[in-house]
Amino acid sequence: MEYITLEKTVTQLAQEKKYKILRDIMNAASAFDLADVFDTLPADKRPVLFRLMKKELAAQVFVELQDDIKEQLIRSFSDKELADVLNELYVDDAADLVEEMPANVVKRILLHASPDMRKMINEILRYPEDSAGRIMNTEYISLRATMTAEHAVTYIRQTGFDKETVNTLYVIDKSRKLIGVVSIRALLFSDGGELIENIMDTNAIQSVTTVDDREVAALLFERYDLTELAVTDTEGRLVGIVTVDDAIDVMQSEATEDIEKMAAITPSDKPYLKTSVFETFSKRIPWLLLLMVSATFTGMIISSFEGALAALPALTAFIPMLMDTGGNSGSQASVTVIRGISLNEIAFSDTFKVIFKEFRVSLLCGLLLSAASFAKICLVDRLIMGNNVSISVAFVVSLTLLTTVVAAKLVGSFLPLAAKKVGFDPAVMASPFITTIVDAVSLLNYFFFASILLSI
């Protein structure tokens, strides 16, 4: 059933309390769609409907719910219901839950989780925030090199049922060190008597350590077309795996974070429509205040040239165009470089290459914009509109454009790389920040050329 139809049908049937039909419909739907339906259901209907689902499906739906709905459901669960849901969860999802819930709910969760689960949750939560350890699953299948293919298949059948994935199997030695990987496909295509050590791939095994940044893990998925990635401790012992669905979530949220930072917003984990007005406000206002204060600097430059502007009022009219073009040129460069850094396409060692390239691009852009602006002032402003703009003013404007565009692109491409080098987030060096700097540069250029060439 399509998601939209599902939402309408379930809401309708819940209203009419037709639980028998509801049970059939829900148990035939996708967990991801059902989670979205729960988001829109009236709060008092949720516990009733949750109980209609089969255990396994209920757990799958539970994982996908919004935090506040998870909390509401847990509070409505009996102890047995809570234990049932917890035991169906994968450890990484259970650890997420513990991280997200308020303290009193966490206490109840840990009380009703099995001792094994509790131990694994605590282990995962020991790793740094945003580390690979935090998103790994500790339930994976490990084989020994001395097993036969047939033995391995039997072993997987016996132990693999509650594992998140069996697409890739990990081969470890006696000290639990990762020594090879076998795809389920290679296993299927082998003779039953073949030893795992002859089937496994030992070349270029991709892995991260528990403390590596989760972004590093996500980029490996992209680079090596993986569906799972091994996670080891710092001694190379296998402790978990990251699955591709979690890597995709990391990629998308890192891209969103970069975009938000580029627009001078403190990143938030929640979808826009789920964020309260005050939260959205608090993510945006510090940057607006900061940038407003730094724009004051630009105002001071203008104030100190008040005399020049009074002597030649026509100059004022070009200020917005110069500032905007400078800002746009700078953010084109900075945004390109920031994205390149995020995708691991540009490193600090490329700084010279980047700067030299931006210099040439900016010369081309600057020359063309200057020429266009000069022609436009002469043709449109002077001839057509008959404004009182002298050729010398047109020349000053064009010269300022050229130098501003070059400066903007150099600043825009260099700052993110420098930020990366000193350990800051390159994305923060994007448009608004660079605009503020470029504004000042363009005005200083403008008044410099004006004072020399127009002798004011």
Add this chain to the structure above:
Amino acid sequence: MEYITLEKTVTQLAQEKKYKILRDIMNAASAFDLADVFDTLPADKRPVLFRLMKKELAAQVFVELQDDIKEQLIRSFSDKELADVLNELYVDDAADLVEEMPANVVKRILLHASPDMRKMINEILRYPEDSAGRIMNTEYISLRATMTAEHAVTYIRQTGFDKETVNTLYVIDKSRKLIGVVSIRALLFSDGGELIENIMDTNAIQSVTTVDDREVAALLFERYDLTELAVTDTEGRLVGIVTVDDAIDVMQSEATEDIEKMAAITPSDKPYLKTSVFETFSKRIPWLLLLMVSATFTGMIISSFEGALAALPALTAFIPMLMDTGGNSGSQASVTVIRGISLNEIAFSDTFKVIFKEFRVSLLCGLLLSAASFAKICLVDRLIMGNNVSISVAFVVSLTLLTTVVAAKLVGSFLPLAAKKVGFDPAVMASPFITTIVDAVSLLNYFFFASILLSI
């Protein structure tokens, strides 16, 4: 071997012509790393080194190379070598190749591809650009509902060897309509005598049609945590699958495209460092020109209030701050909404919710910024710096800030939604475009309040 070490070692050994050691090292490395090494190798070394690799690895490396290097290698291939590489390729990669190469190379490729391969390539290239059909692989495993699990495993062993993935198996009926999916895991955990129709999942099977946008396919991977997605024709008959690695590439390139459009850059497929100076210039200059011309409008507003500015020169100094704060407020809203639309979190039907939320956020932001600006002018500009700024001017500036921030956030959130509705790309409605509009709005507000409250 780490990628950096690999690059150095291979380059060194190639220089010394130690091909025997090279063969061993290369055949033990990852195809993705080797592809990067080929990028940096001198052109004359590439054909020699390419021939050192085993057939299968060579094909994997070939797929990952840059277009110009692919072309160079194909031109160096004998007919037999070309046929060997082509026959190892998956159809989606072969179709990509045909799409990317110049006409005379394509002719040779199609001549040496097997008739089957040629037919499949042509089929894929019939689908619209950026459609799911273009990124699908036509080599997948389909089962019949009446097979037993044991029979299915034997069938997969016989036919699955050259398929890209066996993680998910597709069950079709006599007319090739998709009726269910079986994970390899479910198959492994079943009794050998069990019928596929009892193991397969028939609920909520995710699929796209060949003509759906590839972005739609990518979003399904994210929403439903898939590793493969079925592609059907418009009659529901299975024709191919999309694998998660291709979906990830789509996600990342869509995010990059959005980011580039937001910064007023025409998107490009190539990594930054691979793009020529002229190409980069040509992706940026049209937008800079367009935005420069529209900024002229702002200049005209200032020109028409030249008298007011001459009467009260202190007003000019606040123009940059008002314009920048308006622009930043607007782009915060637009960028958030654009990303929400891209991730399918915000639809046009949410317009009212979005606007109402942005209105409340903008009131909070506007009030706080106004108060801060008023306090700053009174304390810093007047008391500390002793500038000639009257309380009325401070009041005009604060009032303008409030109305500008509100207007900027409303425009910034509404325009992307409106663009989406009429079929334009929301990302184009980002910062630079909105800045231009907001600049005009803020200046008009400013002069309006100034003329009323300062009677100039």
